[in-house]
Amino acid sequence: MEVTRDLVLYLEKLARIELSEGERETTQRDLQDILTYMNTLGELDTNGVEPLSHAFPVANVTREDIVAASREPAQVLANAPNRKGNCFRVPKTVE
Amino acid sequence: MDLLTLSALELSAKIHAGETTVREALDAAYRAIELEEPRIHAFVSLCKEDAYAKAQAVQERLDAGEELSPLAGVPIAVKDNICTKGVRTTCGSRMLEGFVPTYNAHVVDLLESAGLVILGKTNMDEFAMGSTTETSALADTRNPVDPERVPGGSSGGSAAAVAAGEVRLALGSDTGGSIRQPSAFCGVTGLKPTYGSVSRYGLVAYASSLDQIGPIGKNAADCAALYAILRGKDQRDATSMPAYDAEQNAPYIAEHMNAVHCSKTPDEFVSAVKDYSLAGKKIGIPREFFGEGLQEDVAARVREAAAALESLGAQIEEFDLPVAKYAVPAYYIIACAEACSNLSRYDGIKYGYSSPDAEDLRSVYINSRSQGFGMEVKRRIMLGNFVLSSGYYDSYYKKALQVKRLVQDALTAAFERYDMVLGPVYPTTALRRGEGLSDPLKLYLGDIYTVMVNLAGLPALSLPCGADADGLPVGLQLIGKPFGEGELLGAGNKLQITINN
Numbered sequence: 166m167e168v169t170r171d172l173v174l175y176l177e178k179l180a181r182i183e184l185s186e187g188e189r190e191t192t193q194r195d196l197q198d199i200l201t202y203m204n205t206l207g208e209l210d211t212n213g214v215e216p217l218s219h220a221f222p223v224a225n226v227t228r229e230d231i232v233a234a235s236r237e238p239a240q241v242l243a244n245a246p247n248r249k250g251n252c253f254r255v256p257k258t259v260e
Numbered sequence: 261m262d263l264l265t266l267s268a269l270e271l272s273a274k275i276h277a278g279e280t281t282v283r284e285a286l287d288a289a290y291r292a293i294e295l296e297e298p299r300i301h302a303f304v305s306l307c308k309e310d311a312y313a314k315a316q317a318v319q320e321r322l323d324a325g326e327e328l329s330p331l332a333g334v335p336i337a338v339k340d341n342i343c344t345k346g347v348r349t350t351c352g353s354r355m356l357e358g359f360v361p362t363y364n365a366h367v368v369d370l371l372e373s374a375g376l377v378i379l380g381k382t383n384m385d386e387f388a389m390g391s392t393t394e395t396s397a398l399a400d401t402r403n404p405v406d407p408e409r410v411p412g413g414s415s416g417g418s419a420a421a422v423a424a425g426e427v428r429l430a431l432g433s434d435t436g437g438s439i440r441q442p443s444a445f446c447g448v449t450g451l452k453p454t455y456g457s458v459s460r461y462g463l464v465a466y467a468s469s470l471d472q473i474g475p476i477g478k479n480a481a482d483c484a485a486l487y488a489i490l491r492g493k494d495q496r497d498a499t500s501m502p503a504y505d506a507e508q509n510a511p512y513i514a515e516h517m518n519a520v521h522c523s524k525t526p527d528e529f530v531s532a533v534k535d536y537s538l539a540g541k542k543i544g545i546p547r548e549f550f551g552e553g554l555q556e557d558v559a560a561r562v563r564e565a566a567a568a569l570e571s572l573g574a575q576i577e578e579f580d581l582p583v584a585k586y587a588v589p590a591y592y593i594i595a596c597a598e599a600c601s602n603l604s605r606y607d608g609i610k611y612g613y614s615s616p617d618a619e620d621l622r623s624v625y626i627n628s629r630s631q632g633f634g635m636e637v638k639r640r641i642m643l644g645n646f647v648l649s650s651g652y653y654d655s656y657y658k659k660a661l662q663v664k665r666l667v668q669d670a671l672t673a674a675f676e677r678y679d680m681v682l683g684p685v686y687p688t689t690a691l692r693r694g695e696g697l698s699d700p701l702k703l704y705l706g707d708i709y710t711v712m713v714n715l716a717g718l719p720a721l722s723l724p725c726g727a728d729a730d731g732l733p734v735g736l737q738l739i740g741k742p743f744g745e746g747e748l749l750g751a752g753n754k755l756q757i758t759i760n761n
Contacts, residue, residue, distance in 0.1 A: 172646075179645040180600065181607075181625045182638050195639060196646070198701045203589040203647075206659050209666070216661030217668060218469060219499070220455045220717025221742065226498040240362040246614035253609050258621050 166204060168197040263288040268334045268428040268482040269530070275333035276322065282315040282333040282377065289335040289379055293426045299407055301399045302421040304340045306380040307347045311335070318375045329526050330485050332375030337421045337430040340381040341388055342473065343462035344368055351464050352384045352396035352414075355606050355613045355632035365462020366494045367431060367473050374489045374526075382417030382430060386634045387603065388438055388466045390414050391703055392696050395636045402693075403446060405732060409690035412442030418476050419446040429486055430476045435466050436591055437685070437710025439474050440722035444685035444735020447724045449752065450476040451483045454742050455717035456501045458487075459494030467598035470591075470714040480723065480752035484533040487745055488526035529746065536750020539573035543738075544678035546581035549709055555688045557728035562684050562736045565725040568758050569682070569751070577678070583670045584712065586663050591711035592704055593647045593660035599637075600644025606632065639700065668716040671739075680747060681739040683709050685722045689732035713739055721748040725759060 173193050177184055184192060238251045247254040263271060263285055274280045290308065297303060318333055338344060341351045343361035345368075350356045364372075371378060383399040385392065393401045393416025401416045403409040404424035411420040415432030419442035422430050432439040434452035443450030451474045458473045465471065475486035491503035545566065550559055566576050608614035608628025615627030633641070647656035674681060687706055696703040713720040720739045727733055740748040 173642075176642040176645050176649075179649065180638070180641045181604075181629050182633070182641065183626050183630045184638070188635065188638075191635075192639060192642065195700050196643065199592070199643065199704070200646070202701055202704075203593060203656065206586055206589050206593075206663055207655075209583075209586055209663060211659060211662035211666070214662040214665055216658055217665035218661060220469070220668070220715075223456075223499075223501070228495050228498075236362070243362050244359055244611035246608065246612070255609055256618065256620050256624060 166200055168193055168200060264292055264425050266428075267478055268331055269485055271428065272331050272334050282319040282322070283312070285333055286311060286315045286335050286377055286379065289427055292424070293380070296404070296424040296426050299402065300404055300420050300424045300426070301401050302382055302411075302417040302424065302426060303337070303380045304350055304352070304383050304398050304417065305348055307344075307378065310347065311377050311379045314372070315377050318377060321375065328373075328375035329489055330530060331429070331489065331526070334376050334429060335379045335427055336371060336376045337380055337382045337418055337427045338368065338378050339415050339418050339430070339432050340384055341433060341464040342367060342431055343464070344378065344381065347381060349381065349464070350398055351388070352386045352398055353632065353634065353637070354397045356464075357398065357613065359611055361462070363462065366459035366496060367490050368462065370489055376429070379427065382415070382421055384417055385414035386637050387464070387599070388414040388433060388435055389599070389636050389640050391437065391441055391706060392691060393417060393442070394693070394697055395634055397634055403690050405447060406690065406730075408693060409732065410445065410693055410696070412445030412686075412690060414438040414442070415450075415476065416442045419443050419448055419450065422446070422448045422476050422478060428478055429482060431473060432476045433463055433471055433473050434714065435470045436595060436714050437707050439476060440685050440710055440720060440735070440737060441707075443476055443722040444724070444733065445690040447733030448476055448478060449480055449483050449724065449756075450474065450722045451487055451745065451749065452713060452720045453487060453491065453745055454719045455714075456499045457503060457719070457743065457745070458490045459492070459497040459500040461494055461496040465602040467595040468602065469598060470595060479756055480721070480749045481530060481534065484749040484753070485526050485530050487749070488529035533746055533749045533753055536747065536754065537573065538569060538751055538754055541574045541679045541751070542677065543569060543574050543576050544579045544674055544681045545576060546584060546681065546683060547578050548581050548584040549683035553687050554684060555728065558684050558687065558689065558734050561726040561728075561734040562682070565736045565755060565759070566682055568755060572754050572758060574751075576682070579674060579677070581670055581674065583663070583666050584708070587667055587712040587715060588704060588708055590660040590663035590667065591707065591715055592643070593656050594664065594715070596640045596644035597648050597657050598644070600641045600648065603637070603641055608632070636700070664715045667712055671712065671716045671718065675741045680744065680751065683737050683739070685709060685735035685737045689728045689730070689734060709737060718742060719745045719748060721752045723752045723755065
């Protein structure tokens with residue numbers, strides 16, 4: 166598995182992150198080291214092993230369906246960097 | 261009376277007996293902070309005004325005869341990824357530098373009703389990603405034992421604050437060792453609880469299937485009291501489980517709960533922990549934990565602790581755990597996958613840092629994330645995107661989940677023979693500042709003894725067991741069965757008493 170500059174650019178796009186040229190070079194090298202190491206998992210035969218996501222076999226956790234108040238708009242918007250009235254404000258998205 | 265030499269339980273007992281007050285305890289803590297902070301930098305924020313108001317309220321409740329908890333009146337520090345209403349919660353990141361939560365994490369509500377007083381928020385690796393606290397964008401925390409060394413991480417601020425005597429107790433969080441490793445580096449006691457035993461509501465998510473909040477303290481008994489306050493079911497975290505009522509739990513969980521865990525109140529839990537006997541208990545040591553890369557002093561101290569446990573009546577036996585070497589790669593694949601999903605919420609719009617030089621919606625996202633996150637966070641998000649991406653999902657992410665099952669199976673098999681498993685916490689004592697930052701992979705490899713516990717959802721205790729030739733603390737780790745916190749703390753308490761004598 167070779168980590169190319171194109172792969173790094175692709176991951177930047179997926180992550181909505183833009184690296185500087187210097188960071189890109191370091192990242193390419195670091196990801197190569199890390200992924201080469203992660204490939205050691207290939208030594209292990211996992212045929213027929215059921216993937217485990219939750220540590221314990223607990224499922225379908227439910228609670229009583231009780232009506233309760235949700236957060237006030239003022240609370241929800243309290244940390245918004247840019248707002249107008251009770252809305253989050255963003256740059257124009259439709260031309 | 262020197263309040264700072266008391267344990268948390270002793271301090272609260274003195275407050276209950278009227279020999280000192282909640283306010284005096286808080287004064288003493290802030291004096292210690294004023295003295296130590298210029299050297300240690302353990303805190304990101306202090307909340308004095310709020311703390312004194314809360315202290316007064318706790319004193320009034322105690323004076324009115326209200327029964328709070330065996331830790332009522334004790335000042336406590338909280339890691340800065342646990343939401344505190346009205347007190348900024350930064351996660352050590354520029355991204356959340358100005359974020360002031362409008363609600364409390366469940367554990368913060370529990371601390372308040374138990375009468376503990378939060379005096380400040382502690383520094384950490386950015387979004388808990390790191391093992392030295394050096395990835396924090398906000399403060400440069402030093403190890404109180406040697407300020408040229410790191411405190412460990414990611415809960416480095418919490419461990420350093422306890423080690424420096426600024427507080428007796430702190431909350432940390434542990435995704436891959438973040439409570440245990442800084443506890444070992446700083447020479448304090450830390451407990452990573454069973455997955456689901458403490459609510460994660462209000463804990464800023466890193467890797468949700470692995471994250472757990474837990475106590476850091478001066479000794480096992482103090483940690484036991486704090487853990488007993490924190491544990492339990494919370495409707496707002498569907499993965500949390502009832503603490504002491506075995507019947508309310510799924511059959512699998514109920515079968516693992518035991519006499520020590522089922523003690524109900526914090527007082528009862530602490531006495532059960534103190535009464536715990538190691539006589540006849542079987543402790544396994546994985547041979548793989550003493551392999552290449554382990555510092556000699558660390559191996560020697562952990563072996564000596566094993567001998568001490570034997571003298572307390574336990575039987576020690578070595579066993580093979582060949583899957584151990586695959587735990588680190590599996591852990592980083594799973595943790596990064598979950599992190600890239602969890603951290604997609606930082607978009608520069610709802611809260612957190614927003615880039616001032618964005619022109620359209622796309623550049624609000626990209627610029628805010630590129631400027632708001634540090635390099636280690638970016639690296640883990642991109643790794644997560646890689647292991648989840650089309651074409652690589654099966655050979656990385658799915659493979660890691662299969663290895664997770666193999667790790668859990670191997671430990672479950674070990675616990676059919678042993679009551680607990682013993683090993684080191686970290687291959688070395690505290691690293692020098694800057695030593696780990698240049699080579700991320702090398703730092704990841706250091707997590708070899710801790711990440712298995714998170715993958716399997718198990719509890720584990722990190723306990724100081726002496727020092728290396730440079731005088732730096734060495735930590736040992738006791739790993740337990742699901743909900744075996746009581747046994748671990750019981751064994752830790754007995755061992756601590758033996759070591760201190």
